[in-house]
Amino acid sequence: MQGFLTLFKKEILRFWKVAFQTVAAPVLTALLYQLIFSHVLSRHVEAYPGVSYTAFLIPGLTMMSMAQNAFANSSSSLIQSKITGNIVFLLLPPLSALEFFGAYLLASVVRGMVVGAGVLLVTAWFGLPLPANPLWVLLFAALGCGVLGTLGIIAGIWADKFDQLAAFQNFIIMPLTFLSGVFYSISGLPPLWKAVSHLNPVFYMIDGFRYGFFGQADVSPWLAAAVVAGSFLLLSAWALHLLRSGYKLRQ
Amino acid sequence: MSHAISIESVSKRFGTLQALDDISFTVAHGEFFALLGPNGAGKTTLISAMGGLSRPDSGRIRIMGHDAVSDTRAARMQLGVVPQELVFDPFFTVRETLVFQSGYFGIRHNDAWVDELLFKLGLPDKANTNMRALSGGMKRRVMVAQALVHRPPVIVLDEPTAGVDVELRQSLWAFVQELNDAGHTIVLTTHYLEEAEALCSRIAMMKKGRLIALEAKDKLLAHSASREISLKLSGPLPATLAASYQARETDGRQILVLPDIARLEDVLRELRLAAVEVRELSVHETDLEQVFVELMHGGKK
Numbered sequence A: 001m002q003g004f005l006t007l008f009k010k011e012i013l014r015f016w017k018v019a020f021q022t023v024a025a026p027v028l029t030a031l032l033y034q035l036i037f038s039h040v041l042s043r044h045v046e047a048y049p050g051v052s053y054t055a056f057l058i059p060g061l062t063m064m065s066m067a068q069n070a071f072a073n074s075s076s077s078l079i080q081s082k083i084t085g086n087i088v089f090l091l092l093p094p095l096s097a098l099e100f101f102g103a104y105l106l107a108s109v110v111r112g113m114v115v116g117a118g119v120l121l122v123t124a125w126f127g128l129p130l131p132a133n134p135l136w137v138l139l140f141a142a143l144g145c146g147v148l149g150t151l152g153i154i155a156g157i158w159a160d161k162f163d164q165l166a167a168f169q170n171f172i173i174m175p176l177t178f179l180s181g182v183f184y185s186i187s188g189l190p191p192l193w194k195a196v197s198h199l200n201p202v203f204y205m206i207d208g209f210r211y212g213f214f215g216q217a218d219v220s221p222w223l224a225a226a227v228v229a230g231s232f233l234l235l236s237a238w239a240l241h242l243l244r245s246g247y248k249l250r251q
Numbered sequence B: 001m002s003h004a005i006s007i008e009s010v011s012k013r014f015g016t017l018q019a020l021d022d023i024s025f026t027v028a029h030g031e032f033f034a035l036l037g038p039n040g041a042g043k044t045t046l047i048s049a050m051g052g053l054s055r056p057d058s059g060r061i062r063i064m065g066h067d068a069v070s071d072t073r074a075a076r077m078q079l080g081v082v083p084q085e086l087v088f089d090p091f092f093t094v095r096e097t098l099v100f101q102s103g104y105f106g107i108r109h110n111d112a113w114v115d116e117l118l119f120k121l122g123l124p125d126k127a128n129t130n131m132r133a134l135s136g137g138m139k140r141r142v143m144v145a146q147a148l149v150h151r152p153p154v155i156v157l158d159e160p161t162a163g164v165d166v167e168l169r170q171s172l173w174a175f176v177q178e179l180n181d182a183g184h185t186i187v188l189t190t191h192y193l194e195e196a197e198a199l200c201s202r203i204a205m206m207k208k209g210r211l212i213a214l215e216a217k218d219k220l221l222a223h224s225a226s227r228e229i230s231l232k233l234s235g236p237l238p239a240t241l242a243a244s245y246q247a248r249e250t251d252g253r254q255i256l257v258l259p260d261i262a263r264l265e266d267v268l269r270e271l272r273l274a275a276v277e278v279r280e281l282s283v284h285e286t287d288l289e290q291v292f293v294e295l296m297h298g299g300k301k
Ligand SMILES: Nc1ncnc2c1ncn2[C@@H]1O[C@H](COP(=O)(O)OP(=O)(O)OP(=O)(O)O)[C@@H](O)[C@H]1O
Pocket: A251, B014, B017, B019, B037, B038, B039, B040, B041, B042, B043, B044, B045, B046, B084
């Protein structure tokens, strides 16, 4: 338990010491998206009845930022430790796979949530209503960060080089997040794309998160929660299996 | 729990390379043990397997009686490893590094011991310096401290004095000696053979993944200097020679063990005095393994 707490604290400090890059920068990026997309698209669309496009955009952007940062936190920390070699200091002590996983996961969730809170704070004045259902908001924020944090652990264990990690990010994480209804409601999509979107777990994160704010969304929050929680459990089991087997870390 | 370290038939392959080939030996409690061998012999690979950083393909390693693979938690608590590669986490200061390392071993309030380690390793004024801002030798000292935060009974140092200046090397060895005197079992690898000779009581030598020698230091040293010569003589070997050079006969030849090749002169003189003619003489070639042993002997001078 002490091992877990220490590693968790270390992982928190690791991003907090460079919060300018790890928190402030993604918040600024989200703000720019919000400014540009709401300016370009606000006259065209009303996503849900009674919800302006600018308001609609905020939860999507927030979830996207949280997801990307949760992934970045665990994956970049692991790959850096592997490449510099200081991961030995984590492999020599008697840390269990669960402690290792839990510490990286939780630190990723914290980074994601801190970034998410920052994005909400700077974009709220675009007309975000108070959450209709704050519990759903929190649940989807935590689960969404959890899924991507876990994916970051898996990618960090798997990748041997920074460019492999970049490929994972560019070819898997980015498409999943961008094609998930961040910028639009998928109810307006042609049937094929709608069906494809329904296969994307990130879509359910964003949709459920939005439901928390507006009390309406494309699918039921229960279905969304089930899909996201299911993805989280599956990926966690995978990550734990990799850690227990020593894949790439203890050759 | 009769040995501090027990290694039984450990083998490990990297692709087609047999990095460890059926290695077996034990290290007793409180022993000061050296693991020597040329680059690529497999020393680091063996140490990685001891620390659970890699898994052997076969065989078994126990640290203080705990299996390094099936009883990892207990085994790792008993073991402190100083890795060969100079590695550090650039995000943190020296003290943070050591406090975190203590925490990974489940230790909460370790400040007194951390301070003592910093003092012993000559780093007290660097406690709050970022790891990045340390010199190479200082980083290595921090690595030694990291291996000791949990006061492990078994300490393995993989070339701890590489890139370290003379003064520190001496103070480092004094500290390690102190730990050994306090009952810690020490295993070290080094390319400075005089270090191994000065400190260690037993020496294992590896080459190409195999254990080629394992002996008490004194025996190994005596062994390395001695040579065998084989003689074909016209008459019987004088009794005085037979007694002083542990002579034995094979295939009608007398085999003599010389403690030093310079003694050949004496042997020939005595034979001449006894009017025994030498028909053939050959000095047994030292093989590569013995060359390394010789090298170690030479390092003393
Ligand atoms: N991860 C690895 N993958 C492939 N080959 C490896 C790996 N690690 C070590 N080897 C090979 O195994 C052999 C033994 O290496 P090892 O590092 O154990 O040698 P060593 O005795 O520690 O040498 P040195 O004195 O240079 O430190 C070498 O031939 C090395 O190239």
